[in-house]
Amino acid sequence: MDAEQSIEPSLIDKLPPELLDKIIAHLFPGNGNFGHLLRVCTAFYYAALPHIYQAPKLTSKNIAAFAATLSHRKAGPLGDLVRSLNLRQVVHGAKTSQITRLVRRSARNLRVFMAPQVGFNQSAFRATGLCTQLRVLNAQAVSERVELSFFLAALSKLEQLEVVSFPKASKHTDGTLIVQWPPKLREVWLSGAVDDHLLSCPLPSTVTHLSFQACPEVTLLGVLSLFERQGAQLTRLATLYPLPLPSDALNFVLLLCPNLLDYEGYIEYFQTAFFENIPMHHPLERLSLDSTGGLLDDRNKISARHVTAAMESGRLSQLNEVHWTVQLRWGDQSPEVLDLLDMIAGVSDMDTDDASDTEPVSA
Numbered sequence: 509m510d511a512e513q514s515i516e517p518s519l520i521d522k523l524p525p526e527l528l529d530k531i532i533a534h535l536f537p538g539n540g541n542f543g544h545l546l547r548v549c550t551a552f553y554y555a556a557l558p559h560i561y562q563a564p565k566l567t568s569k570n571i572a573a574f575a576a577t578l579s580h581r582k583a584g585p586l587g588d589l590v591r592s593l594n595l596r597q598v599v600h601g602a603k604t605s606q607i608t609r610l611v612r613r614s615a616r617n618l619r620v621f622m623a624p625q626v627g628f629n630q631s632a633f634r635a636t637g638l639c640t641q642l643r644v645l646n647a648q649a650v651s652e653r654v655e656l657s658f659f660l661a662a663l664s665k666l667e668q669l670e671v672v673s674f675p676k677a678s679k680h681t682d683g684t685l686i687v688q689w690p691p692k693l694r695e696v697w698l699s700g701a702v703d704d705h706l707l708s709c710p711l712p713s714t715v716t717h718l719s720f721q722a723c724p725e726v727t728l729l730g731v732l733s734l735f736e737r738q739g740a741q742l743t744r745l746a747t748l749y750p751l752p753l754p755s756d757a758l759n760f761v762l763l764l765c766p767n768l769l770d771y772e773g774y775i776e777y778f779q780t781a782f783f784e785n786i787p788m789h790h791p792l793e794r795l796s797l798d799s800t801g802g803l804l805d806d807r808n809k810i811s812a813r814h815v816t817a818a819m820e821s822g823r824l825s826q827l828n829e830v831h832w833t834v835q836l837r838w839g840d841q842s843p844e845v846l847d848l849l850d851m852i853a854g855v856s857d858m859d860t861d862d863a864s865d866t867e868p869v870s871a
Contacts, residue, residue, distance in 0.1 A: 528555035561589035567597040571624075575606040578613040587613035595624035596649045602627035611635040623647040623675070630658045637662035647675040648699065656701040657682045664688035673697035676722050695744075698723055704730030711738055721748035728757050732764070739765035746772040749800055753777045762786045772796040775810045775836065783814045786823040794829040801835040810836070812844040819851050828855045 528551055566574055578587045593614055595607070607627040611618075615638040623632075628650045636645070645666065647659060656678040663672065669690040678700035687709040695717035703725040711718075715738075720731070731753065742765050747758060751774075758778040762768060763785050775797055786792075797810065812832075818824040830852060832838060838845050 528552065529558075531555075533559070557586070558589050561586055563592040563594070564590065566593075566595055568599055568601045571595070571598050571602050571610075572606060575610040575613075579609050588616045590614040590618055592620040593618055594620070594622040596622045596646075598624035598626065600626060604629050604632060608632045608635045612638060615639045616641070618642055620644040621646070623650050625649045625651045628652060629654055633658040633662045637665040639666065640668065642666050642669055644671040645669060646671075646673040646697075648673045648697070650675040651677050653677050653679045655682055656680045657685060660685060660687055663690065666690050668692060671695040671697075674699045674702060676700050680725070695719075697721075701725055704733075707731065707734045711741075713741060716742055717744040718742055719746040719748065720751055721746070722750055724750075724752055726752065728753055731757070735761065735764035740767055743767055744770040747774065747777055748772070749774045749776065749798070751777060755779060756781070758782065760785050762790055762792065766790065768792050770794040770796075773798070775799050776802070778810075780810060780814055782810075783818040783823070786818055788822050789825050790823060791826050792824055793826050794831075795824075795827060796831040797836060798833045799835040812838050812842070812848040816844070816848045816851050819855070826855075828852060 564574060578590075590613075593611070595602075598607075602624055604627045607624060608631045611621070611632060612635040615635065618639045619641060621636065621639060621642055621644065623636075623646065628647075629652060633654070636642075645663070654675060654677070656675075657680070659675060659678060663669070664686075667690055670692055671694060672690075674697060676699040680701035680703065685703070685706055687706055689709070689712050691712055691714070693712050693715050696711065696715055697719040699720075699722045702723045704727055707726060707730040711734075720726070739761075745761070745765055745768055747753075747761070751757075755776060756779050758773065759781045761773075761778065761782070762771070765771075766787060769791060771792060771794070773796070776799065795815065815824070815827075815830060819827055830848065
């Protein structure tokens with residue numbers, strides 16, 4: 509060993525931990541593999557640990573080993589280093605006890621949690637309720653039919669939660685649901701055994717993003733009652749297939765949600781009257797349309813010219829972004845689509861001109 513090699517570890521050991529942390533973050537941005545840094549020296553070992561455990565990449569192959577590591581009696585507070593736990597790639601082989609133990613060990617400082625497809629039941633939901641610092645909870649991937657009441661019980665304890673996605677495979681057989689929304693929610697993605705009773709429970713005033721998908725228990729009355737009561741606070745809305753709604757269910761959605769900036773919907777749930785019922789100068793900026801591709805009544809078929817007409821009339825004067833899928837069969841080079849593209853380009857040019865005439869504002 510030469511002199512340079514023998515002296516290097518001692519110099520590194522003398523560096524402040526904050527500086528080592530910045531060096532590691534600069535050399536290995538993102539969620540890289542920091543395992544080799546643990547072998548450099550003691551200082552690098554402790555500096556690299558938070559980077560290794562803050563957002564582990566877990567799959568069906570390594571979930572058991574990771575859970576065992578956090579559960580080992582000599583592991584110390586390794587679980588406290590976990591900030592994001594994404595288990596959506598865990599598709600088989602995971603035991604409920606492993607998942608529950610892993611969530612419980614990571615609960616203290618966990619901010620983001622994506623539930624796995626398997627191994628998630630009542631005990632795992634109870635462990636989720638211990639994650640009091642959680643900001644994002646996504647249970648959409650859960651494939652086992654769990655009671656929605658278990659999920660709601662955990663939800664009621666997460667006072668810092670801002671984004672929640674319901675499990676699509678949930679069921680409801682436990683009587684009336686008890687709903688206590690976290691007070692800081694911003695985004696709610698509804699699916700599964702959600703029913704009209706849940707929709708009747710007022711959302712926090714902080715909720716601005718709402719999504720419906722695969723909600724077989726909701727009715728038209730329940731959905732419209734929610735929009736009438738709280739539609740004005742929404743800036744983003746998605747009504748996605750499948751939903752048990754008639755073909756004219758959402759003809760008045762932009763009237764009931766006068767402050768929407770972003771709407772994504774399937775045309776199976778509204779007709780051409782949708783565009784006629786939009787109030788003048790609605791602030792909508794982004795419209796995304798999709799379809800199942802099934803046979804639609806030609807008299808009520810949504811086409812590009814309906815969007816163009818709504819823009820020309822001033823109903824959608826702020827619209828500057830339109831997305832549609834091939835299932836709508838509009839055709840990329842049809843005259844109606846080309847007219848719509850020209851209209852959008854004109855709105856974008858006006859926005860650019862307005863921005864150039866405005867003095868920059870510094871934060």
